[in-house]
Amino acid sequence: xxxxxxxxxxxxxxxxxxxxxxxxxxxxxxxxxxxxxxxxxxxxxxxxxxxxxxxxxxxxxxxxxxxxxxxxxxxxxxxxxxxxxxxxxxxxxxxxxxxxxxxxxxxxxxxxxxxxxxxxxxxxxxxxxxxxxxxxxxxxxxxxxxxxxxxxxxxxxxxxxxxxxxxxxxxxxxxxxxxxxxxxxxxxxxxxxxxxx
Amino acid sequence: xxxxxxxxxxxxxxxxxxxxxxxxxxxxxxxxxxxxxxxxxxxxxxxxxxxxxxxxxxxxxxxxxxxxxxxxxxxxxxxxxxxxxxxxxxxxxxxxxxxxxxxxxxxxxxxxxxxxxxxxxxxxxxxxxxxxxxxxxxxxxxxxxxxxxxxxxxxxxxxxxxxxxxxxxxxxxxxxxxxxxxxxxxxxxxxxxxxxxxxxxxxxxxxxxxxxxxxxxxxxxxxxxxxxxxxxxxxxxxxxxxxxxxxxxxxxxxxxxxxxxxxxxxxxxxxxxxxxxxxxxxxxxxxxxxxxxxxxxxxxxxxxxxxxxxxxxxxxxxxxxxxxxxxxxxxxxxxxxxxxxxxxxxxxxxxxxxxxxxxxxxxxxxxxxxxxxxxxxxxxxxxxxxxxxxxxxxxxxxxxxxxxxxxxxxxxxxxxxxxxxxxxxxxxxxxxxxxxxxxxxxxxxxxxxxxxxxxxxxxxxxxxxxxxxxxxxxxxxxxxxxxxxxxxxxxxxxxxxxxxxxxxxxxxxxxxxxx
Numbered sequence: 001x002x003x004x005x006x007x008x009x010x011x012x013x014x015x016x017x018x019x020x021x022x023x024x025x026x027x028x029x030x031x032x033x034x035x036x037x038x039x040x041x042x043x044x045x046x047x048x049x050x051x052x053x054x055x056x057x058x059x060x061x062x063x064x065x066x067x068x069x070x071x072x073x074x075x076x077x078x079x080x081x082x083x084x085x086x087x088x089x090x091x092x093x094x095x096x097x098x099x100x101x102x103x104x105x106x107x108x109x110x111x112x113x114x115x116x117x118x119x120x121x122x123x124x125x126x127x128x129x130x131x132x133x134x135x136x137x138x139x140x141x142x143x144x145x146x147x148x149x150x151x152x153x154x155x156x157x158x159x160x161x162x163x164x165x166x167x168x169x170x171x172x173x174x175x176x177x178x179x180x181x182x183x184x185x186x187x188x189x190x191x192x193x194x195x196x197x
Numbered sequence: 198x199x200x201x202x203x204x205x206x207x208x209x210x211x212x213x214x215x216x217x218x219x220x221x222x223x224x225x226x227x228x229x230x231x232x233x234x235x236x237x238x239x240x241x242x243x244x245x246x247x248x249x250x251x252x253x254x255x256x257x258x259x260x261x262x263x264x265x266x267x268x269x270x271x272x273x274x275x276x277x278x279x280x281x282x283x284x285x286x287x288x289x290x291x292x293x294x295x296x297x298x299x300x301x302x303x304x305x306x307x308x309x310x311x312x313x314x315x316x317x318x319x320x321x322x323x324x325x326x327x328x329x330x331x332x333x334x335x336x337x338x339x340x341x342x343x344x345x346x347x348x349x350x351x352x353x354x355x356x357x358x359x360x361x362x363x364x365x366x367x368x369x370x371x372x373x374x375x376x377x378x379x380x381x382x383x384x385x386x387x388x389x390x391x392x393x394x395x396x397x398x399x400x401x402x403x404x405x406x407x408x409x410x411x412x413x414x415x416x417x418x419x420x421x422x423x424x425x426x427x428x429x430x431x432x433x434x435x436x437x438x439x440x441x442x443x444x445x446x447x448x449x450x451x452x453x454x455x456x457x458x459x460x461x462x463x464x465x466x467x468x469x470x471x472x473x474x475x476x477x478x479x480x481x482x483x484x485x486x487x488x489x490x491x492x493x494x495x496x497x498x499x500x501x502x503x504x505x506x507x508x509x510x511x512x513x514x515x516x517x518x519x520x521x522x523x524x525x526x527x528x529x530x531x532x533x534x535x536x537x538x539x540x541x542x543x544x545x546x547x548x549x550x551x552x553x554x555x556x557x558x559x560x561x562x563x564x565x566x567x568x569x570x571x572x573x574x575x576x577x578x579x580x581x582x583x584x585x586x587x588x589x590x591x592x593x594x595x596x597x598x599x600x601x602x603x604x605x606x607x608x609x610x611x612x613x614x615x616x617x618x619x620x621x622x623x624x625x626x627x628x629x630x631x632x633x634x635x636x637x638x639x640x641x642x643x644x645x646x647x648x649x650x651x652x653x654x655x656x657x658x659x660x661x662x663x664x665x666x667x668x669x670x671x672x673x674x675x676x677x678x679x680x681x682x683x684x685x686x687x688x689x690x691x692x693x694x695x696x697x698x699x700x701x702x703x704x705x706x707x708x709x710x711x712x
Contacts, residue, residue, distance in 0.1 A: 062245035064372070067461035071341035095251060108462050109340075154590035156268040157556060159458075161343055161530070161593045192258035 220306025334397025
């Protein structure tokens, strides 16, 4: 019996060792819950029957890489909102002010609801690392994508003239088609979020 | 914090015991204020402020990454032995100190050691300018899209010659302007070209080719005759040392070649340029020595798709002794590294500039701390390496395409310009003669190289199938060759069509040789 138990443990550890490191993150499940934007509007996207997926994009007022992506985020929202993808832009900034976020949203033509996550509750819950970083959840709270918007930035200061891999768009297309994206996790390049709580 | 106090800190930094607590007020604030706040403060180009404890703490992880990566402060040369007057490099000890602070949880420290934020000039950095000129028209930079290269005219046409000690640019589109180079247009050609596409300015990088009045485009990069230097975010404007000055002939305009990075929001450019004049003409003029000459036009730059290390080299021997004042390079996206070395007559080698990770975005000029004495007989050698593979993220083509010499950003160029002063103006002609002779030798080499490469039809057949497909011919040659010689119009040159192409290429080669 003891030998059988050892064999079981051995097999179990072997299997764990074989699981790709991205899996744990891919399968992360969170309760999406209610979200209040800077205008005071309450959103409960998971409750709506029309919601196919929810995208939380972590952004920042002064991060140049996050700002660079605003026109792309606007276009993605315009394309995918009618298909049931709900976009939210989250500022995980303990010093953030709603007025400044509203001004920024106007300046950059942000169409999606803007959330001030001053206590970094959402950033902690989603394990957000940098701005800009996209987290895509199904209404049941399972995460299907986390990472960069596309690969324009290879690293700090190394920018492709044009992206060759449109990761967020592909993840959203997969969600609309009812499948899991081919790539569930990518590394976003941007300004690191310091979690202070 | 004053400069002497900061210097003391730099000396103490490496001696800080490992157990000592690194705090913002005592250690980090002086480092940030000295090296980062110049740009990262209100009214400057830095995207966020780095002044207070909160500012720096919030960005600490990012700062740690970019200083470790040496992306910030922006400074490209990696040769440690050379001392430059405008050096912005952090020392290894400073980088380590910042890392320790982050690791220790970013403590603020005691308020008694609260640092004083240095005072920065609120107006023009160099004080009241002698003249401020405004660019002609306004240009709207779009929110997104590829980088934009555009030139703008600053109408000037002064009634008398002037000598310029310094220029300072105040861009309006602060988030979008990446850098700018200032040229002198002495015959009004740029004014005529301005606005031809319905917008302010002149599109692309090619205006130098078209504007006949620009005497020496190479010089803009060095601020020698024909140019007034450049503007790089974060670089502190400075007057040229001693009595040195840049020549601004009467009746000329200033043309600013600008590189914009769309920033995510629309911005409007309407820049102002401040000029600081010298009271008298300098005793000796600045002379640019560009190697290879004409930004590499004679080097036959022809980089096959996928080539990871395409090398361009050139050299010149100084006919007279000079003092080298500054050095700077120019190339486009796929240049990977560039270096200029001086070999003195006694065999001693001096690395004047070595950029291991060239970045078109940070085209700065590097001024030597003290002018360097280079005796007659010194050989100046330039080496540039290009990476046209798919693994180079800055490759403008995906998949990679053959890239040849040209003035648009998707073409390639490459040279390093050393600005020198000879003993007296009488020696300038000898330098110019050496450069001319170098240009002729370089052009002859280019013809030989061309005859071995693109002037030999067999060399186009890169896949070795005996036929020449449309994609195998360099972009500039395609229509010229296929329109004439692809008789059956199948976008492939067969064995009957190829000899006719070779006859044509031979006639081109004869044409080159006659020039």
